[in-house]
Amino acid sequence: MRKKLRSLLLLCCLAVMQTTTAQTTVTSLSALQSAINNASPGDVIILANGTYTASTDISITKQGTAAQPITIKAQSVAGAIITGTGGFNISSPARYIVVQGFKFTHSANKAKTGSGTSFCRFTRNIFETPGNGENLTIAGSHHEIDYNTFQHKNALGRFLAIRGSGSQIAESLWIHHNYFLDQQPQSGNGIETLQFGLSGYSMSSSNSTVEYNLFEQCAGENEMISVKASAVTLRYNTIRDCPAQFTLRHGNKCKVYGNYFINTPGIRIFGDDHFIYSNHFESCNPAINIGNGDGEVADGSPLTCHDRPDRVLIAFNTLVNNTSNITQSGRSNGLGATYTNVAYNIIQGGSTAAQIAGPYTNPTWKGNIIYNTSAGAIPGGGYVTANPQVARDTTGTFHLQSGSPAIGAATSGYTDVKFDMDGQSRTLPLDAGADQVSTAAVTARILTPSMVGHNANSTPPVNQLVDITDNGGVITGQYPNTTKPAEDIPSLIDNNTATKYFRSGRTALWVQYKSTTPAAVTKYTLTSGNDVPGRDPKNWTLQGSNDTITWTSIDSRSNETFASRGLTKNYTCTNTTAYRYYRLNITSNNGDTGTQLAEWELFALQAGSMMATLDKEVPVNVYPNPTTGLFKVRLTDKKNKSYRLIVLDAKGHQVAATVLAADQTTLEANFNLTAMPGGMYFVQVSDGLHQTTRSVFKY
Structure with missing residues (x-):
């Protein structure tokens, strides 16, 4: 009976949440402003593709909810262009607003979130705003700035400026997967690419994360990234071909790790208790x-x-x-x-x-x-x-x-x-x-433009078998009792069946491949030589190792035959361990002198990009469920990312929230609904790309 009641409540709640949303398409800025003024939680407002000239700011003060944000989006990414002298001005008490897919070519200093705003998001936009001033200014807390392109700035001001209120810097921001490109040098001060704070905010803690952003050809002044706040984590960013410097200018207790600095003036450090x-x-x-x-x-x-x-x-x-x-x-x-x-x-x-x-x-x-x-x-x-x-x-x-x-x-x-x-x-x-x-999954690397910005693929690509012998590793071998040298062992991995490996003599031999990174091989191929019959391998074992001392058998074959010269045969195995070394031990051939192979290929299940190791759904457990008020949310596989956890009531109103920060190894968050009425609640867990919703019933 309780299970049926919970199911009925869930269906009713979802029905209520779904019936309160609306989608509106507008074809003018006046109609856009009117739709925003009348928006309710869950509404989606679409501006048709085209170029629109704004003479005044587009003002946003409405409030969505965590479950039902108000989304303002272009018909297609970069399809709606806003030019002129006005831009999106999100001001208090606005919250849970999503601005998505626009190209902004209006005057600088017009796109902003103000003090008192919260949980707003700019995603998939292009900022190319001319004139002096900032392309985007962020105040307020819990905002997300992701997958935007900031490009082609040739004036005073910053691409992105973070501010606060009073002496408190904006808190719990998540700035990720943005592309900062081409900021021309200027004379004067205040032309950073990313300025996180000001000296007056520097003693306040932000507890924000700046990660997986790409900075290229940014040279506004001597400081390219300037951090003027405390407790900011900057990680896994790529800074390439930028003549300006990453500077911890004011503030304390920042963490800078896993970043890639290539052809830049590196990092300059002031302040206390930083981790680099x-x-x-x-x-x-x-x-x-x-x-x-x-x-x-x-x-x-x-x-x-x-x-x-x-x-x-x-x-x-x-x-x-x-x-x-x-x-x-x-x-x-x-x-x-x-x-x-x-x-x-x-x-x-x-x-x-x-x-x-x-x-x-x-x-x-x-x-x-x-x-x-x-x-x-x-x-x-x-x-x-x-x-x-x-x-x-x-x-x-x-x-x-x-x-x-x-x-x-x-x-x-x-x-x-x-x-x-x-x-x-x-x-x-x-x-x-x-x-x-x-041997753990790789989740960071040097970024390329295809991984960031408004056109980046936010959907993890399908895992595919990749030939790891093409990744630049080293092949070696042992061929005892030879009467002539092996014919070019590297030819085993040259993707050319006309070349061959030949070992004279009948005793055991092995060939070994050292991969540039560990990989879990689940398939391999052997191609027989194309001239002399009877020299193809017959019995062998494929082994894996990470130290060349301890070897583990992955696959064994016996009495194999190759029916024709130059024949490629495929072999699969159930290996799930990533090894750096793979060895093919050949213990006998098919009767003639020597062993001849034309190609040896090793295949591992790898992702199309660094983000593909992430699950499409964040793995989450909620317990105890039902609950009398106290419950835990556990991430069963925290992948070194920031996660936002939000608890909603049946109407979609937020009743609790927390963040598991990027550099925390914590897998659990505790929530207390003791003071809340009984009924159905929803837990949303998001990593910025994927979201999982779980229901929890309170007696």
């Missing part, structure tokens, strides 16, 4: 710039000063081929930095590993690995000189190879270093540098 780890720097000048402070905010210096960096962790970063690596410039009467911990970084190439002008009080240097460069300012006990054995993979990043002295370098401490540059969790022992050797 698992970042990948290549061709930067410099890579990491430790600021030389001219004041100490904790002792009363003004918020506008260059606050002396204190207790900053700079650890587990990979720096390759940078003009200069870790630096601190001199400063007249400078206060320098104190208690900086520079540990377990890989520094390869460049004139020196570190150049420190000072003052530099009570630093810690530990476990750094340097190669093809001099130590410079690093004291003798703070580094070892060794080849870290990093190699570039198909994504363009340098990963650790088997036998690297970086593997397992840190056996204790550093509990705040939780993830590597691939988005994989770090567990003890920690590997030096930005890469932790792991």
Whole structure:
């Protein structure tokens, strides 16, 4: 009976929620404003494709709900263009508003959310607003800015500016998968690409996440990203070919990890208690710039000063081929930095590993690995000189190879270093540098324009079998008792059946492939030679390993025959473990002297992009259910992302909400509905791309 009652209540609630929504298509800005003024939760307002000239702002003060936001969208992405001198102005008490799919070419400083707004979203828009001022200004909290393109700015002002109210910076923002492209250099100050806060907000905590954004050719001024707030996480962003710098300018306790810096001036650090780890720097000048402070905010210096960096962790970063690596410039009467911990970084190439002008009080240097460069300012006990054995993979990043002295370098401490540059969790022992050797799913990489911005594919592509022998790995082999050398072992993976591998003699042999990244092979193919019969393999075993010491059998075959020359045969296996090494042990052939193969291919189930490892639905459990008021929401597989959890009543009104932040490993959130009336409630869990809704019944 209770189960039937719950089902009936759920159907009734869903019916109520569905019947209150409406979809309206308008063909003018006046009709758009009228529809917005009359909108109710759940309404969808569509502006037909075309170009519209706004002479005044389009004002939005309405309130949707978490279950039924008010959506204002273009008929197709970039199909509705708004030009002129007015733009979307979302002001208090607006909440749960979605602005989607527009191209904004109106004057700068016209797109904004104001103080007192909340839970609004700009998604799939193009911002190309001319003139001085910001392309988009965000105040208020819990907003989401995702999959937008900010492009072609040649004036004073920022692409994206984050503000607050009073001395409090905007809180719980989620800025992800945006494309920032082509910001031309200007004379003057205040031309950052992304300015997160102002000095007056810097002592307030934002608890916001900026992730998976791509910055290219942005050179507004010397600061490209300027953070002037506390407790901001910036991770897995790609900053490429930008002549301006990422600067922690004001504020404390920010986390900067898993970012890719390529051909930029790297990162400059002011403020206290920051964590800078698992970042990948290549061709930067410099890579990491430790600021030389001219004041100490904790002792009363003004918020506008260059606050002396204190207790900053700079650890587990990979720096390759940078003009200069870790630096601190001199400063007249400078206060320098104190208690900086520079540990377990890989520094390869460049004139020196570190150049420190000072003052530099009570630093810690530990476990750094340097190669093809001099130590410079690093004291003798703070580094070892060794080849870290990093190699570039198909994504363009340098990963650790088997036998690297970086593997397992840190056996204790550093509990705040939780993830590597691939988005994989770090567990003890920690590997030096930005890469932790792991078989876990890769969820981050150097971004390309196709992964971000208004045209990016937000639907995870279908997983497909990929030939990992095409990924730039290395093939080797052993062929004892040979009377002549093997004929070009690399030809086994050259996709050319005219070339062949030949081993003279009848004793056992093996060939081994080292993949650039671990992969779970579920299929492989063998192609027989195309000239001499009787030399194809007969009995063999396919094995996998991650250290070349312990090998696991994946597939065994016996009495196999190849009916014709140059024949390709497919073999499947049930392997689910990702290995970096695969070995084909051939124990006999079909009677003639030697073993001949033309091709060997290994296939693994891989995603079409880094986002494809995510489930289409966020896996969620709600318990106990039914409940007397107290219940938990558990994410059964938290994938190192930020998740927003919202509890709605039967009418779609939010009654509780929380966020599981990107850098938390927490899988559970607790909710208390004790003071709420009995009935059906709904739990929504969203990662920005996917959403799961679960019902919970309260007695």
